[in-house]
Amino acid sequence: MEQKQANCGLSAPCPNKERQGGGSTLFDKIWDAHVVQNVEDGPTQLYIDRLYCHEVTSPQAFEGMRARGLKCLRPERIFCMPDHNTPTHDQDKPIEDPVSKKQVDTLAKNTADFGLAHFGMMDKRNGIIHVVGPERGLSLPGMTIVCGDSHTSTHGAMGAVAFGIGTSEVEMVMASQCILQQKPKSMRINVEGHLGWGVTAKDVALYLMSKLTTSGATGYFVEYAGAAVRSLSMEGRLTLCNLSIEMGARGGFIAPDEVTFNYIKGREYAPKGEEWDKAVEYWKTLKSDDDAVYDKELTFQAEDIEPMVTYGTNPGMGMGITESIPALDTIDAAGQASYIKSLNYMGFEPGEKLLGKKIDYVFLGACTNGRIEDFRAFAGLVKGRKKADNVIAWLVPGSWMVDEQIRKEGLDKVLEAAGFEIRQPGCSACLAMNDDKIPAGKLSVSTSNRNFEGRQGPGARTILASPLVAAASAVTGVVTDPRTLMK
């Protein structure tokens, strides 16, 4: 039931092409092209090109479908894979945790019963859903993409409207290939100038969160633009869009360009031959009009961004790696209780620097930073050095395809020589649903997306950072500015 020629976003030949007077954002164009109807005094019924399902947020949707006696309306548009529970070792053996096993097995059974594509464990196409979608050519410009996972915003990097949804909404899409949504407001975030040496897409995202807070973009769909955004590789763009949700945004995207087209070309489900030419021709029209109006527009300078670290228990609590944790009197009165609770949990003091602080764990991976470029950066920095003895490091590729590329480029040898081992793909210690749990009280430098209390394991303390900061800290055993090792 595999559909090699995936729908290429052409399901929606942009009706705005003939619109007079311009003034539309790319978000408007993609959204409008997918409107089935606007419900009176209510939400929009939006057509969805691609639904991804993983094992955690889908079982109750399948259960609901069964209870209503429904079949999936458009099964060929749905792709499923386990990623949250998968162990990062011995994937060829049955999962030891019976509850995790049941959830993964349930997905396999559900996809068989409902006739859906399933990339199961040990399938070479398996991996974290937000890594696999783009790398298999399943997420394409102009599409509407949803998944029961807030980091679905990742796929926006392809020039798509992609957002996370709840399980009831997953069921809605299974049943009708549509979703009812209130149209979000639009925001453009421009990052102009050039990113400094040692500053990555992850740092840009952490910087934006530190400026906007975790709710600064709530209610908005964000378009990232500006020279520094354009200069990012596809992997960097995926990282940036991945973290849109951490500013509260419904989603984030980047208009497709040659970087996007070159990335997609030749991938498994990407359009081929004549279809490819037609697709690119359409994709080239996918940009905001010059006179497009946004509900909000913000501009930042790339030169103001340094490698970032978080010090608290939400991703907006971030600072430049050389800076100090803000003093309590800089926090507004209503937020002080949360601020104190947060620093108490982390065991940090206001005014303190994190540079030089002893760490226990390093995690490289997740849908945020589990791609080949992240492994190249990490390997590049640790090359010729040794992992610090006090550090336990988990390096988890985002997919088997990333794993294969790591080996093809010999990065595995570099990492092994430095004392690191590569584990098997999955979400792993990002949310610790498998065995990869950071023990209570231990401090981890993690390339994942959330530093919430207990996120990496009950009592675990998380500093979010880029792969470069993670690598530098892994070889020194303390929070380290990678620029000091890169000279």
Add this chain to the structure above:
Amino acid sequence: MKQKFDIIQSTCVPLPLENVDTDQIIPARFLKATTRDEKFFGDNLFRDWRFNKEEQPKQDFVFNQPDFCEAPREGVHQILVAGKNFGSGSSREHAAWAIAGYGFRVVISSFFADIHKNNELNNFVLPVVVSEGFLAELFESIKQNPQMEVKVDVPNQTVTNLATGKSEKFEINGYKKYCLMNALDDIDFLLENKDKIEKYEEKVKM
């Protein structure tokens, strides 16, 4: 669970913290269930704030305090009052199932994260957005008298602090209000509109 909304008048449970994320509402290790067992999720609502490692209630958490520990029932503790940006982070609907399963019917805050807000609505828990001032005063009223009540009137879209008599209008679109008042969900609606979906697909094929 589908249930009809009209007027809810109840005492409240206060949680005056900001940015309460869904990982706190229901930690990831409880997401492994394969059924929508609201009781299970409700029992584990705010698990790591409510219980210590030895599974003993933490006395500093509001759910375990004498004034607020009674489980919700008609008129009692059916309303959770939370700080700004409630439900941020993960899209897990399990958070909404946990809130519903515990027995809350309404959550009042000055700001909700988008996905979680939809999840609450889809589970017949009503998110009520109030002004920062109203919220601050409501926390104060509860502090002074934990037995004070709030009235949430869905037909008139008003929320009233019955200790001060102050009232605010809250937003909800006409469609969703109709759904809540009649215990209908979005899938019921979408299934009725299948012809429009097919028409759309025909249109974009051309």
